[in-house]
Amino acid sequence: MSHNDHNSKATKEPRPPKACGWMAEFENEHDLLHAAEKVRDAGYTKTDAFTPFPVHGIDHALGIKPTILPFIVLCAGLTGLCTALLMQWWMNGVDYKYIISGKPFGITPASIPVSFELTILFSAFTSVLGMLALNGLPKFSNPVFTNPKFDRATDDRFFLYVDSTDKYYNRESVRELLSSVHPSSLDEVLEDASPSELPRGILLGSLLLVLAGLIPAAIVLNMRASFSDLPRWHVFFDMDFQPKKKPQQTTTIFKDGRSMRPQVPGTVSRGQLTNEDPFYLGYDPMKVSSVDGPRQIYVSATDTVLETLQPPAGGDGGTALNLPWLEKLPVEANEANIKLGKTKYETYCSACHGYAGFGDGLVAKRAASLAQDTWTTPTSLHADRVQKQPVGQIFHTISKGQGKMASYASSLTPQERWSIVLYVRALQRSRNAKIEDVPVEQRSGLTDAQAPKTDGQ
Amino acid sequence: MTSKYDLETIELPAKWKASTLFTLGLILVFIGAVLGIFMKGQGSGESAEFKHLIHSYLANFMFIMTIALGALFFILIQFVSRAGWSTSIRRIAELLMWTIPFLAVLFVPILVAVWSGRSVPYEWNAPEQVHSSVVKAKIDIGYLTKEWFTIRSVLYFGLWTAMAWFFYGHSRKQDESGDVEHSLARQKWAGPCIMIFALSVSFAAFDWVMSIDADWYSTIFGVYVFAAGMMAFFATMILISMALQNAGKVRAFISVEHFHDMGKFMFGFIMFWSYIAFSQLLLYWYGNIPEETYWFAVRLKDGWQYLAYALIPLHFAIPFLGTISRHVRRHRLGLTFWAAWAIVVHWLDMTFLVMPNAGPANFIALVGHFIGGAGMFAIFLSLFLVRAAKAPLVPMKDPRLPEALTYANPLL
Structure with a gap:
């Protein structure tokens, strides 16, 4: 843009604007298509058509080659696919192996949705940005707008444009060619004569905006690097200040001025009723x-x-733990309780302790195979020390947890916990049964040698 | 418009004989059945040969049935969307759709197997042998009983035949009068018919295919079968249109634009099938519950694992990349190749759904199954020829025909 060079003093008498090409105007799309074909056949390639609506066949008439955008998008999509697979393989299979219900590490079927998403994301961005880039957008100004007639391109007129940068461009021959297809008007498109440098105001304004945009980042950086005793800023109030009273605050509502209210005489706190049972x-x-x-x-x-x-x-x-444990079960050893205990045991306990109580549940086996040192082997319920424990202590272990074992008080009612104790006792008994435990009519043929041996751990 | 074209070009080629093709189909089915005897000595319970044969028949029946259902759905969406581009190819789909009454007859062997008290292909048909409480419950509430199975099957065929009759009938009447009312009537009913279609196809897939393994359930199964069928339908349409043009017919009516669009549809349903099949797999893989995953477990052993894993490249990756380009979809030979490919993988897919429940994979018996499938496809095409012999191949007086003839895909 050579005219930029002498904008200081020569602006008084503007240089005549340069011609950029020819613009033909047509009444309807059929004339436009016809004209476009003629221009195409004449060998011009730097052409364009402007219409109020999409015209079928205009690409062909103008001789526009199919875009290479699909191939670019395909490459971007494949890049996204590979990125996603590589990322997940590295994250889940190499850098941070995380056990999710025993699923394999690395690439699994669960990786496909993420791969799909990244494929789409890369493709979509490439489609939009690639479209803009291939079209040379954004473009703030175009010489075709210098002609007021052109405004009707978005309304009811059809325009065909031949650019002067075309290889075969010749001012006169293009004019003749376009005249021969009978346009309703034919104008030479003139260069936009208005100055092309940014107005000072916009430049200054943009600069101020950029500087203003740096302020939040600067504040954040400052806060990260400094210490303060003051309460934090309440940029967003959200629920920081609520019209309610907190403990230890005063109030005018009650006579004694305290926002906390003393308990009504005779109040029994939660859990206190069962505290001594x-x-x-x-x-x-x-x-x-x-x-x-x-x-x-x-x-x-x-x-x-x-x-x-x-x-x-x-x-x-x-x-x-030295406590006066219950030695006798507070629940009856009947079939209903045994069944309840069995169900609950198999639901909550067997995963670690195993169905027979040897401490060989599926979780224990899986943990053993992973050989991680954070794991504590579950206790065998047939171990000597568990056998000797009073029922009360086993109940206490279920209720409060023990070592790595968590408390099951929130999942199991006391009745259920006692039933589990009953079932555990039955399991232990079954591994140490004496001949007296077998009903008389079934004793024949059983000897001590055939009786189940204790695991002994 | 009519007078401009030689009416001969909208008739079937004289050489195309339904009876020849039908006989060929019967012979192939017979050869396939004979080869099925090689299943002898595998599996237990019902004799292994019979089990193989009835499963093989069911798989091959579903192979052609889904194509006909795809044709029915294609007609429905043309009218619900008031499509103009497809008018010149619509009659071929209508004729494919109008084979449904014949296919009802081909379903009779399945009903015979059920009513003879066999436990194949449906285990639930022998309640005393059923051990699963889930299947027992489905039998006890009366859903999986031979009576209700039959009633539902008759209902499906009744609904599909009624819809096909309505849409085909109006199309043929329009051939005579050219009255736009026939188009309007079909547009009016296409919407409700799509709802009926969706439900009936879904339940038919549940009853006919999914209940082979009545313990297992997948709510997306109907969509899976539908997606597979649509892909195969567009492939069949492409092949028939190509063959007709190669025989010198309908050249003025079906342009590269139509092939391009059918190719796009086929490409879309290749993707859709993959999407649905993967959605189904992912949920079961994630849940990892034995009662849900065993369906896949059956398909990942005894030789079937090769088929299961082969479906991923054959039914998805390769044809997806193969048909992704518009240049391929606009290329006659390229499109024909991928259409034939799609039909074969659709057959593989139906085999994958049905056959693993008949026992371990046996190579010779599977060759028989394949020959039987080719025979069934030949029979299906002969039924199409029976229908096509009585009607012109283009709805010449459809008001939207000019739209189809000037239709062009935008150049990208």
Whole structure:
């Protein structure tokens, strides 16, 4: 753009604008198609048509070659596919192997949706950006707009344009060619005479906007690098300030000025009703002083305090918990309870402890095969020390958890937990059965040698 | 418009004899059945040969049935969308659709097997041998019983025949009068018919194919069978149109634009089948519940695993890349090749759905199954010829015919 060079003093007398090509106007699309074919046959390639609506066959009439965009998009899609597969293979198979219900690591069927998404994402971006790039967009100005007649291209007129940069362009011959197809008007498209440099205001404004856009980033960076004792900024209030009273605040609503309200006399807190019942604890809290005096105060206050106490020195973890455990089951050993215990045991316990209680459940086996050192082997319920535990202690283990084993109090009611204890006892008994345990009529033929042996761990 | 063209070009070639093709089909089916005897000594329960044969027949029946149903659906969407481009190729689809009453007769052997009290192909037909509580429940509520199975099958064929009769009948009446009312009536009923079609095809797929393994269930199964059938239908359309043009017929009516569009549809349904098949697999893979995954387990052993894994490239990757380019879809030989490919993989797909339940894969018996499938396809085409002998191959007085003749795909 040579005219930019002398914009300081020569602006007073503008240079005559340069011609960019010829623009023919037509009444309807048939004339346009006809003209386009003639121009195409004459060998011109730097041409374009402007119509108010898509005209079928115009691409062919103009001799426009099919775009290479589909191939670019195909390549982008394949790149997206490979990116996704590589990413997932590296993340899930190499860098961070994460066990998801025993599924294999790396590329799995679950990788396909992500691969699909990235294929589409890459393709879509490439389609849009590639379309813009191949069309030379965005373009802020085009010489064709200099002619006011051209405004009707979006309304009811059809235009055919031959650009002067065409290999075969000759001002006169193009004019003759276009005249021969009888356009309703034929004009030479003139270069846009208005100055092409950015107005100072826009430049300054954009600069200010860019600088303003840096402010949030600067603030964030500053905050990350500095310390402050002040409360945080409430940029978005959300629910930071709520019309409600919190504990320890004052109020004018009540006479005593306290927002916290004392309990109504006679209130019983949650859990307190069951606090002293051996059925819910597995031991008798009234007798704690008889085995361990100092604990009495804690135990009678709240059961949870017990958990914070250190086990007595020399003990082997929970087994040595010195409490007056229930020795006798508080539930009846009938068929219904055994069945309940079996169902619940198989649902909640067997995954680790195994169906027969040997500590060989599927989870345990899987963990053993992975050989990770964070795993603690589940206890065999036939181990000597479990056999010797009073029923109350087993109940307590289920209720409170033990070592790596979590508490099952939220999943199982006390009745269900006792039924599980009953079932565990039955399992243990079955592995150490004496001849007296077998009904008299079935004893014949059974000898001690055939009786099931204890696993013994 | 009519007078401009030689009316001979819209008739079947004189050499194309339905009876010849039908006889050929019968012979192939017979050869296939004989080869099925090589299944002897495999599996247990019902004699292995019979089990193989009835499963093979069911798979091959579904192979052609889904194509005819694809034709019915194609006609429905042409009218629900008031399509003009397809008018010149629509009659071929109408004739394919109008074979449905004949196909009802071909379903009779399945009903005979059910009513003779056999436990093949449907295990639920022998309730005393059923051990699964799920299947027992489906039998007990009366869904999977031979009476209701028959009633539903009759209902499906009744609905499809009624729809085919309505759409074909109006099309033929328009051949005489050229009355636009016939188009309007079909446009009016196409919408409700699509709903009936969707439900009936879905349930037919459940009853005829999915209930072979009545323990297993997949709510998307009907869509799967539908998607597979649509792909095969467009492939069949392409092959028939090509063959007609090669014999010098309908050249003025079916242009490269129509082939391009049928190719696009075929490409789309290759993708759609893959999408549905994968959706089905992914949920079962993720859930990893034995009662859901065993259907795939059966298909991943005893030799069937080669078929199962082969379907991924054969039914998806290769034809997907093969038909993705418009240049291929506009190329006569290229499109013919991929259409033939699609029909073969559709047969493989139906085999994949049905055959693994008949026992381990046996090469010679499968060759027999393939020959039987070719025979059934020949019979299907002969039924098309029977229909086509009585009607012109183009609806000459359809008001939308000019639209179809000047139709062009936009140049990209």
